[in-house]
Amino acid sequence: MSFPAFGGPRCRVITDNDYCGDPDGLVQLVHQILSPSADLRGIIGSHLKEGDPLAPSPETADLSHQRITEVLSILDRDVPAYAGSNVGLADPKTPRPSAGAEAIVAEAMRTDTELPLYVTFGGGLTELASAYLMEPRIAGRLTAIWIGGLEHPDLAPPPPDTPGPEYNFNIDPIAARVVFNDSAIPLWQVPRDAYRQAVAGMAELAVQLRPAGRIGAYLFDQLVEIGKLAGSAGYNLGETYILGDNPLVLLSTLQSNFHPDPSSSRYAARPTPFLDEDGTYRPNSGGRPMRVYTHLDIRLMLTDLYAKLALTTHP
Structure with a gap:
């Protein structure tokens, strides 16, 4: 199905996520694949935090890559898919080479297009930090968008009873600190207070996802399964x-x-x-400009997702 759009792609996107963990990443992946104004140049499956009670395997980047291929098969799409590193950085000077990090470098260093490049991250920043350590010149050739990090104290309070670092930061704290502290990469951050705005009712998701063909049923089933897994680990997701x-x-x-x-x-x-070792922030008046998103247009985001799924199922 070709969705209504006024022209061809307006940007390039590489998206990196821990697609074998929290299934919101799979919903994001489907939404990105179905969006024609972005030239999707690659999908990277990244790793989860070691020891995560909800992680299905220690080789989680490989399993994330497997989830990507499942989604592409259901949608009958051909997009380059890569595995990231199965582990985070050991130190702030040494990259973890992977097919995913190499894909970021290759796309960023292209000279045959003027379309802006967004590299988007829904988990840790291992591949971005590794790509930068492998080729620092990418810093001037892409914008990174990251779902992760604690609330900024002057912008939002943390949710109650949430000690310790934010989850996506904690996947690879060294990589996050390389990106914030050592690189010149333009950064748009969606910290925890912002990404928690993207909430939908399970009844709404049952109505909108489950009837939307094989892919909608696949996504809804993944949400149901994570709820069961969370319940067995002592979490009640409501x-x-x-x-x-x-x-x-x-x-x-x-x-x-x-x-x-x-x-x-x-x-x-x-x-x-x-960015300190515990994920908290220290002011840096000489730091490069960044965006910290505080309010997201959830109406546009969700209605666009639901409409694209419906059009895919009933063209």
């Missing part, structure tokens, strides 16, 4: 689910028509702070 990775599509791809930018979402512009 009757809502946070589609916290879909803002990657909203910000990179669903930009306004004239003067392309994610104009219906709001951000605070500030110097990139120093």
